[in-house]
Amino acid sequence: MSIDTGSADTTRASATGQVRTGDSLEGRLLRRLLSSLGDPPIEFQFLWSGERVAPSATRALEHVRIADRRTLLGLLRDPQVRFGDGYGTGHIEVEGDLVKFMVTLFQIFNRPDDRESILSRIAGWLNRPRRNTLAGSRDNIHRHYDIGNEFYALWLGETMAYTCAYYPTAQVTLEQAQIAKMDHVCRKVRLGAGDSVVEAGCGWGSLALHMAARYGATVRAFNISKEQIDYARHQARQRGLEDRVEFIEDDYRNINGRYDVFMSVGMLEHVGRENYAQLGRLAHHSLTAEGRGLIHSIGRNRPGLLHPWIERRIFPGAYAPSLGEMMQIFEPWNLSVIDVENLRLHYALTLRHWLARYEAAVDKVRAMSFDETFVRMWRLYLAGSIAAFETGTMQLFQVAFAKHANNQIPLTREFLYAK
Amino acid sequence: MSIDTGSADTTRASATGQVRTGDSLEGRLLRRLLSSLGDPPIEFQFLWSGERVAPSATRALEHVRIADRRTLLGLLRDPQVRFGDGYGTGHIEVEGDLVKFMVTLFQIFNRPDDRESILSRIAGWLNRPRRNTLAGSRDNIHRHYDIGNEFYALWLGETMAYTCAYYPTAQVTLEQAQIAKMDHVCRKVRLGAGDSVVEAGCGWGSLALHMAARYGATVRAFNISKEQIDYARHQARQRGLEDRVEFIEDDYRNINGRYDVFMSVGMLEHVGRENYAQLGRLAHHSLTAEGRGLIHSIGRNRPGLLHPWIERRIFPGAYAPSLGEMMQIFEPWNLSVIDVENLRLHYALTLRHWLARYEAAVDKVRAMSFDETFVRMWRLYLAGSIAAFETGTMQLFQVAFAKHANNQIPLTREFLYAK
Numbered sequence: 042m043s044i045d046t047g048s049a050d051t052t053r054a055s056a057t058g059q060v061r062t063g064d065s066l067e068g069r070l071l072r073r074l075l076s077s078l079g080d081p082p083i084e085f086q087f088l089w090s091g092e093r094v095a096p097s098a099t100r101a102l103e104h105v106r107i108a109d110r111r112t113l114l115g116l117l118r119d120p121q122v123r124f125g126d127g128y129g130t131g132h133i134e135v136e137g138d139l140v141k142f143m144v145t146l147f148q149i150f151n152r153p154d155d156r157e158s159i160l161s162r163i164a165g166w167l168n169r170p171r172r173n174t175l176a177g178s179r180d181n182i183h184r185h186y187d188i189g190n191e192f193y194a195l196w197l198g199e200t201m202a203y204t205c206a207y208y209p210t211a212q213v214t215l216e217q218a219q220i221a222k223m224d225h226v227c228r229k230v231r232l233g234a235g236d237s238v239v240e241a242g243c244g245w246g247s248l249a250l251h252m253a254a255r256y257g258a259t260v261r262a263f264n265i266s267k268e269q270i271d272y273a274r275h276q277a278r279q280r281g282l283e284d285r286v287e288f289i290e291d292d293y294r295n296i297n298g299r300y301d302v303f304m305s306v307g308m309l310e311h312v313g314r315e316n317y318a319q320l321g322r323l324a325h326h327s328l329t330a331e332g333r334g335l336i337h338s339i340g341r342n343r344p345g346l347l348h349p350w351i352e353r354r355i356f357p358g359a360y361a362p363s364l365g366e367m368m369q370i371f372e373p374w375n376l377s378v379i380d381v382e383n384l385r386l387h388y389a390l391t392l393r394h395w396l397a398r399y400e401a402a403v404d405k406v407r408a409m410s411f412d413e414t415f416v417r418m419w420r421l422y423l424a425g426s427i428a429a430f431e432t433g434t435m436q437l438f439q440v441a442f443a444k445h446a447n448n449q450i451p452l453t454r455e456f457l458y459a460k
Numbered sequence: 461m462s463i464d465t466g467s468a469d470t471t472r473a474s475a476t477g478q479v480r481t482g483d484s485l486e487g488r489l490l491r492r493l494l495s496s497l498g499d500p501p502i503e504f505q506f507l508w509s510g511e512r513v514a515p516s517a518t519r520a521l522e523h524v525r526i527a528d529r530r531t532l533l534g535l536l537r538d539p540q541v542r543f544g545d546g547y548g549t550g551h552i553e554v555e556g557d558l559v560k561f562m563v564t565l566f567q568i569f570n571r572p573d574d575r576e577s578i579l580s581r582i583a584g585w586l587n588r589p590r591r592n593t594l595a596g597s598r599d600n601i602h603r604h605y606d607i608g609n610e611f612y613a614l615w616l617g618e619t620m621a622y623t624c625a626y627y628p629t630a631q632v633t634l635e636q637a638q639i640a641k642m643d644h645v646c647r648k649v650r651l652g653a654g655d656s657v658v659e660a661g662c663g664w665g666s667l668a669l670h671m672a673a674r675y676g677a678t679v680r681a682f683n684i685s686k687e688q689i690d691y692a693r694h695q696a697r698q699r700g701l702e703d704r705v706e707f708i709e710d711d712y713r714n715i716n717g718r719y720d721v722f723m724s725v726g727m728l729e730h731v732g733r734e735n736y737a738q739l740g741r742l743a744h745h746s747l748t749a750e751g752r753g754l755i756h757s758i759g760r761n762r763p764g765l766l767h768p769w770i771e772r773r774i775f776p777g778a779y780a781p782s783l784g785e786m787m788q789i790f791e792p793w794n795l796s797v798i799d800v801e802n803l804r805l806h807y808a809l810t811l812r813h814w815l816a817r818y819e820a821a822v823d824k825v826r827a828m829s830f831d832e833t834f835v836r837m838w839r840l841y842l843a844g845s846i847a848a849f850e851t852g853t854m855q856l857f858q859v860a861f862a863k864h865a866n867n868q869i870p871l872t873r874e875f876l877y878a879k
Binding site for chain 2: 148207208209210211342343344363364365368369371372373375376377378379380381382383385386387431432433436445446447448450452453454455457458
């Protein structure tokens with residue numbers, strides 16, 4: 042389905058301006074759209090007519106080709122969703138470095154002073170995420186996480202951790218950074234031998250196994266993705282940890298019992314705002330009086346929906362909260378937030394590693410009988426996510442908390458950085 | 461004005477139960493109040509009748525004497541305010557360790573499951589803080605901070621820092637901890653030579669002078685307390701820092717100009733929730749694109765008013781926000797929160813040092829022609845504050861933030877703990 046990606050000649054023609062510019066109706070409409078976005082430095086070429094549309098004042102730094110009129114009209118009607126769809130099918134092609142282009146795109150939409158208009162609120166309402174009822178969550182999670190463990194294994198690396206890693210320095214490998222992340226969250230909750238842990242949303246189980254193997258904890262780990270749970274149980278058997286790590290194929294809302302530690306890394310994005318107080322209630326009731334916990338989640342500087350293309354095509358039902366919204370988890374239960382760390386630059390690094398591995402393995406993805414649209418959608422999703430974290434459009438919050446009267450909280454955070 | 465603090469004999473009589481208990485109407489009313497509070501382990505003695513009221517099941521651990529019927533009736537009508545007032549005038553006396561008693565008291569009111577009732581909301585509305593208009597703020601601040609620099613000098617220590625200190629270990633002195641706090645906040649904003657800083661609410665100026673002297677920054681520091689500004693200017697002259705630190709007797713809302721760093725330590729408590737978005741706007745507009753900032757404030761685990769006695773008698777107009785409420789400063793302006801640290805145990809330590817110095821200097825306080833009610837009110841305020849932080853009733857948040865697109869934020873926080 043991919044279209045011709047063009048030649049150096051086309052680019053040169055653009056650079057010297059020997060082209061028709063913005064004569065047609067659709068060209069004028071696109072120009073108006075670009076103008077309303079502050080004339081971003083992007084030139085569009087219509088492949089059916091050769092017409093080019095570029096910002097009037099700014100020099101175009103990025104070049105996009107649109108294959109047919111129908112794709113352009115879709116883009117004019119719903120740019121956010123149709124750009125991704127058109128890129129997926131190959132009807133939209135971006136010249137050069139896709140990450141660099143996505144950074145340019147995100148910078149346009151990330152101006153600090155654009156207060157919410159009534160129109161954008163209506164759009165937000167129309168685009169609101171799919172609800173995360175018990176059945177809805179199962180369906181939403183199945184659509185993303187049950188694509189196949191082999192697919193994720195191609196680019197997530199050995200740990201199979203599908204969450205932001207922690208880079209003590211930018212130079213460490215993806216595997217080192219994922220293990221450093223596990224140690225970072227374990228230290229934040231001062232995990233010790235004999236501690237009992239409940240993990241809400243355990244992915245392929247690497248953190249649960251790490252907590253048992255390296256820290257001597259006993260862990261009950263919940264997940265509703267069948268493929269992930271099967272994989273995790275297999276790992277537990279192979280590593281001889283079945284007696285200390287129990288993987289439970291069930292919704293976090295069915296967690297019961299009392300624990301020393303409540304841990305949730307990368308699940309909150311799928312919880313849905315309407316369930317935050319309930320999640321906090323669960324954390325509160327799951328913890329002993331000296332209990333402590335950590336929630337690690339993608340977030341935003343202020344409330345807002347996920348990019349609608351991501352929410353529709355990649356992560357149905359997902360939502361990235363602001364820190365203020367995250368507080369709706371803790372405040373009703375008098376849980377005490379003791380430490381918040383924003384790791385957005387770490388997610389940009391993690392995603393760069395994932396994208397590089399994905400590109401290196403792209404022929405294997407194709408060999409798994411995924412079509413070219415799938416291949417391109419995942420490329421766009423990874424490249425766009427890098428841009429989102431690098432431009433400060435998205436954040437990554439680790440929030441450590443404790444029961445309100447727990448005075449065993451450490452005086453300083455120096456121990457997190459002790460060698 | 462102080463009443464007789466009783467003798468060992470009275471205590472012994474209580475211990476052996478040779479007393480009348482809870483016969484009178486007011487005794488029964490007090491018992492009902494205590495029962496509604498879950499029978500706290502406190503025994504009350506009415507000095508006019510000898511009657512004692514104690515919890516039925518629990519063993520009384522704390523002993524309170526009430527001088528007359530009028531004080532008791534006031535206490536029954538408005539326990540939160542009248543307890544402090546009665547303690548101040550000496551009509552209420554607490555046996556033994558006042559801090560320990562206040563811890564018991566705070567534990568009663570800090571149960572995690574007490575959701576807000578309609579009645580407590582009405583009470584909240586009636587007790588809402590005095591508004592912080594420009595004139596109102598000046599009056600509110602004058603009432604607390606212009607009591608006299610000599611008074612504060614008796615117990616704040618050399619730095620005259622009237623905010624939570626930072627204890628690298630619990631053993632350091634108050635002075636060391638205050639300087640460690642200044643270094644901690646300077647490191648958090650990565651303050652460097654030549655950086656320009658605007659400080660909103662500078663107290664007696666020690667942090668502003670520290671930033672200039674130790675970090676080579678140039679500082680404009682705002683404060684509306686005339687006594688504090690006079691003191692700070694005198695310090696700047698004495699230390700030869702007038703060319704790099706400008707102390708401005710003006711409201712933070714009149715800050716103008718652009719700076720590398722926005723710093724505010726211990727002012728937010730006086731800003732008022734209605735002004736949070738405006739404070740954020742100021743921080744946003746004061747900062748360069750690579751700007752960063754820090755707000756240090758007393759806070760709470762969830763929204764709620766200050767103790768009404770504190771708000772009326774000690775800090776008019778003050779409010780301690782939850783972390784969620786603090787986000788109303790940052791979110792409208794797309795400011796990125798990069799680090800939050802809860803230092804509540806540090807404030808308990810700081811306050812213990814202050815109270816010990818206060819008690820050691822209490823004769824000097826009296827010699828300044830403050831009456832005994834003043835002496836006792838400040839004792840209660842300091843002891844109660846220790847209890848508030850030790851029981852997790854109050855928090856201390858340091859929130860470090862940056863402009864949304866600032867990618868110069870450090871990858872990790874390890875540098876904060878480097879020797």
